Amino acid sequence: MTGRLRALLDERVNALSFAPPDLPRIVAEAGLRARRRRLRALTATAAGLAVVAVTVGGAALVGRARHDGAEVATGGGIADPVTWSRGSVIHVGPDRIDVGFTVHGFVRTSSGFAVMDGHRSVWSVTDAGQHRVGEVGDQQRLVADRNGTLVAWIGPDRELVVYDQLTARTRGFPDARGATAGGGVLALDRRTVYWRNSGGVVAVDVDTGAVTAVAGSWLQLYDAKNSMLAFTDGTGDLKVGSSVAGAATLATWSADPHHGDEPVVLSPSGRWTAVAHIHVADSGDDHEIESRLIVYDDRTAETTTLRLPGGPWVAVPSVWLGDATLQVLGLFGNPPFTGDTVDPSLFRCTLPKGSCVRVVRVGRVGASSGIATLPDGDWTSGD
Amino acid sequence: MGGAGGEGAVAGGVSVGFAEFVALRSPALQRTAYLIAGEVSAAEDLVHEALTRTYLAWPRLHDPYRAEVYARTALTTTAIAGSRRRGHHPIVPVAEPERVVRPADVDDSTWLWTCLLRLPVGQRAAIVLLHYEDLTEREAAETMGCGIRALRSQVADALTTLRPLVGATLLPQQVNG
Numbered sequence: 001m002t003g004r005l006r007a008l009l010d011e012r013v014n015a016l017s018f019a020p021p022d023l024p025r026i027v028a029e030a031g032l033r034a035r036r037r038r039l040r041a042l043t044a045t046a047a048g049l050a051v052v053a054v055t056v057g058g059a060a061l062v063g064r065a066r067h068d069g070a071e072v073a074t075g076g077g078i079a080d081p082v083t084w085s086r087g088s089v090i091h092v093g094p095d096r097i098d099v100g101f102t103v104h105g106f107v108r109t110s111s112g113f114a115v116m117d118g119h120r121s122v123w124s125v126t127d128a129g130q131h132r133v134g135e136v137g138d139q140q141r142l143v144a145d146r147n148g149t150l151v152a153w154i155g156p157d158r159e160l161v162v163y164d165q166l167t168a169r170t171r172g173f174p175d176a177r178g179a180t181a182g183g184g185v186l187a188l189d190r191r192t193v194y195w196r197n198s199g200g201v202v203a204v205d206v207d208t209g210a211v212t213a214v215a216g217s218w219l220q221l222y223d224a225k226n227s228m229l230a231f232t233d234g235t236g237d238l239k240v241g242s243s244v245a246g247a248a249t250l251a252t253w254s255a256d257p258h259h260g261d262e263p264v265v266l267s268p269s270g271r272w273t274a275v276a277h278i279h280v281a282d283s284g285d286d287h288e289i290e291s292r293l294i295v296y297d298d299r300t301a302e303t304t305t306l307r308l309p310g311g312p313w314v315a316v317p318s319v320w321l322g323d324a325t326l327q328v329l330g331l332f333g334n335p336p337f338t339g340d341t342v343d344p345s346l347f348r349c350t351l352p353k354g355s356c357v358r359v360v361r362v363g364r365v366g367a368s369s370g371i372a373t374l375p376d377g378d379w380t381s382g383d
Numbered sequence: 384m385g386g387a388g389g390e391g392a393v394a395g396g397v398s399v400g401f402a403e404f405v406a407l408r409s410p411a412l413q414r415t416a417y418l419i420a421g422e423v424s425a426a427e428d429l430v431h432e433a434l435t436r437t438y439l440a441w442p443r444l445h446d447p448y449r450a451e452v453y454a455r456t457a458l459t460t461t462a463i464a465g466s467r468r469r470g471h472h473p474i475v476p477v478a479e480p481e482r483v484v485r486p487a488d489v490d491d492s493t494w495l496w497t498c499l500l501r502l503p504v505g506q507r508a509a510i511v512l513l514h515y516e517d518l519t520e521r522e523a524a525e526t527m528g529c530g531i532r533a534l535r536s537q538v539a540d541a542l543t544t545l546r547p548l549v550g551a552t553l554l555p556q557q558v559n560g
Contacts, residue, residue, distance in 0.1 A: 005554065009418060009515050011492040018413040019427055021405050021434055030438040 025218050032220060080321035082346045082359045083108055086372040090115070090125075091360075099125060107144035107151060107377040108319070111165040114142050114151035116379060122153060126165050133163045133170060140379035143188040145225070146320070147268055150206060152185050152193045160185060160195050162206050173204055176211070187224035194224050215244045222263065228270030228298065238264065240273055240298045250296045251275070263376070266298075267320045272351055273298055274317035274326050291315060293328060295351055304354040308347055315347075318374045324351040329374060330358075401441050405434060408451055412458060418511045419462045421500050433458035452526070455516075459508050460528045466504035485548075498548040506541035509534055 081093025085103040089096050090113060097113070105116040112126035114133075122134040122142065136142070137156040144151045149166040160173040175183065177198040186194040186201065193204045200216040214221070220232045229247065230240045241247025250273060265274045273296040293306040293315040308315050312330030319327050325348060332343040349356040373380045409430060416426035416433075436457040437450055444450040485494050499507055505527070512523040524534040545554055 005495070005514050006517075008492040008495045009511075012496050013414040013417055016417060016423060018410070018417075018423060018430075021409050021427075021430060023402060023405055026405075026431060026435050026438055029435045033435070034439060 028218065028220075080325040080348065082321065082327050082348055083319070083375045084346060084360070084372060085115075085375075097125065099123065099130060102371065103373055104371070104381070105140070105142060105373050105377055105379045106375055107142045108146055108375045109144045109149055109151060109165055110147055111149050113375075114144060114163070114165075116140065116142060120156075122151070122163070124151070124163060124165050124168075128165075128168065131168070134161050136379075139184040141185060142377035143185050143193070144377065145188050145190055145268075148188070148190050150188055150191065150193070152188050152195075154183065154185050154195075158183060158197075160193060160197075160204060162193060162204075164206075171206065173209070173211075175199075186221045189224040189227065192224070194221055194229075196221075219244065223266040223273075225266040225268055226270035228266060230264050230266050230273050238273075238275065240266075240270075240296070248301065250298070250301050251277075251294075263317055265317045265320060265326075267323055267326075267351075269323050271298055272296065272320075272324065272326075274320070276314075276316045293317060293349075295326070295349075295354065297352070304351065306349050306354050306356055308349075308356045309358055310345075312345070318346070319376055321348065325349070326351070327374075328356065401438055404437075404447055404450055408447075408454070409434070412451075412454055415455060415511060415516060416458050416462070418499075418515060419459060419504060419508045421504075421507070425462075429458050429462055432461050456526045456528070459512070459526050463505050463508060463527065495549055498545055501548070502541050502544060506537045506544070509537040510541050513538065 081095075083090070083092050085091065085106055088101055088103060089098050090103060090106060099115055101117045103115050104118055106113050109126075112124070115123045115125055116136060117123065120136050120140065121132050122136060124131050124133045133151075134153070135156055136153045137158055139154045142151055142153050150162055150164055152160060152162045155161045155172065158175060160175075161170060162173070163170045173195075175197040183195070183197045186196055188194070191206045193206060194214065195202055195204055196217055196219075199211075199213065201214040201219045201221055203212045203214050204210075205212075214229075215231075215233070218233070222230045222232075224230070227242050228240060229242070229244065230238070231244065231247070232238055232253065233244065237249050237253050238251040239247035239249050263274075263276060266272070267274070275294050275296065277292045277294055291312075291314040293308070295304045295306060296302070297304070306315065306326075306328065308328065308330050310330070310332060312332045314331045316329045316331075317326055318329050321327050328347040328349050330345050330347055332345065343361070345358050346360040347356045348359050371380055412430050412433060413426055416429040417423060420426045420429055433454045437444070437454040440453055441450070444453055489497070499510070502510070508527055509523060512518045512526055513520070516523075518526065520531050520534060524531045527534060527537075529537075542554055
């Protein structure tokens with residue numbers, strides 16, 4: 001008797017009251033996902049990169065043996081070396097570290113690297129050797145502080161996991177109110193991990209375990225460094241400050257609903273915020289794109305537009321290599337932009353001058369050559 | 384942004400058509416979400432996720448009916464995927480049906496609901512889509528992201544669990560074609 005069953009269930013649901021959908025939040029989240037999709041589409045070309053010819057300071061790269069616990073190379077003495085991976089090899093300036101499996105994502109720490117393999121395992125690669133230290137869940141993302149020894153990710157049970165390369169200890173932080181979809185690790189600042197969980201955006205002190213509410217889940221926290229937060233709140237504008245309430249507006253993004261401004265990357269001191277301002281016209285697959293790479297001085301909100309030699313059609317900040325040195329991915333080519341036609345390069349840009357030099361020119365030579373990733377902790381699929 | 388609403392007007396960054404769709408259809412989506420998820424807060428989360436996905440797809444959803452189908456599918460598949468991640472545990476622990484005794488002071492609606500909560504999310508979704516939403520087997524299977532055979536299996540398993548608890552009079556005898 002479907003009619004009877006329906007009537008009884010109606011009786012049940014009619015007695016309830018639901019909160020109305022939060023339309024501005026829905027639109028904000030959808031916009032964020034759309035921008036991420038666009039950016040992923042743009043930078044996906046980098047995922048299929050193969051190194052054709054690589055020159056770093058005029059020196060040809062020299063291969064080294066698979067990493068076996070010996071000293072982790074960190075750039076051959078070159079200050080702030082650009083860092084990326086291809087296949088199983090992490091490149092740090094002229095140095096190469098072969099981890100023995102395809103790198104699908106990695107981050108750099110003061111002790112070495114944390115790496116994701118194709119089975120979602122997380123590996124710690126330091127002078128102490130190469131060890132499997134955990135497994136990422138659905139988010140498939142690592143965060144770290146370049147000047148610290150902590151690495152954090154969300155595990156398969158949606159718990160926050162923090163590994164300390166200094167002590168070789170792992171610590172788990174379950175979601176106190178029960179794991180929820182849409183959560184994820186956001187940033188790591190020294191000994192504090194920022195995490196979106198069922199309670200909103202929270203800060204977890206790794207040493208004490210203290211959890212502090214930062215804001216509701218509506219907060220889009222891009223980065224945290226040196227006690228500075230870079231985020232967009234309900235206004236949709238980019239803000240930077242030591243707290244959500246007291247932050248200053250850097251850019252009025254809400255005025256332009258068609259832009260995509262990610263990634264947003266704070267420098268280690270919190271002095272600079274690098275932003276890829278990518279305006280994508282809503283014209284289907286035509287890729288009508290206007291791209292600028294802007295660095296804000298967080299103290300004054302003054303901007304520096306980075307000029308990359310050769311004028312790539314898209315430039316994306318990757319990671320800060322030093323306090324005033326930014327690694328940038330530039331994609332060259334002409335429409336239509338596909339993995340076959342895009343010519344990617346890595347640049348090193350220096351503030352406050354805003355000057356950039358092309359350090360590594362890469363190009364696609366075939367899928368068999370392995371995937372490439374940048375040290376931003378994001379997962380790259382392929383192979 | 385144009386799309387299912389058939390207009391391109393934008394107010395405060397939100398398509399007027401989408402805002403109308405949310406206003407008109409979210410109560411129905413919330414009811415379905417509650418029956419599948421079993422909890423109000425979980426239902427609200429499901430609807431939020433489904434509407435976010437629908438908003439992303441809005442420009443290519445050319446009529447409100449398609450938008451509703453899209454939203455209901457997003458809602459259902461999100462609920463089932465979430466339940467898979469949690470290991471398919473029912474909200475109310477499953478006990479041997481013959482050991483479950485209906486309290487004398489519980490009305491039919493409450494008792495039916497208590498029994499439905501013993502089902503895994505996939506089975507409950509199958510029952511809700513077929514016998515509350517009145518979808519056909521094909522529509523229900525598409526909404527759940529599975530084939531008709533898998534849907535029938537879910538329904539059969541659900542009825543096997545429910546029949547000793549609530550009796551045959553409350554339950555459907557056959558599914559819709």
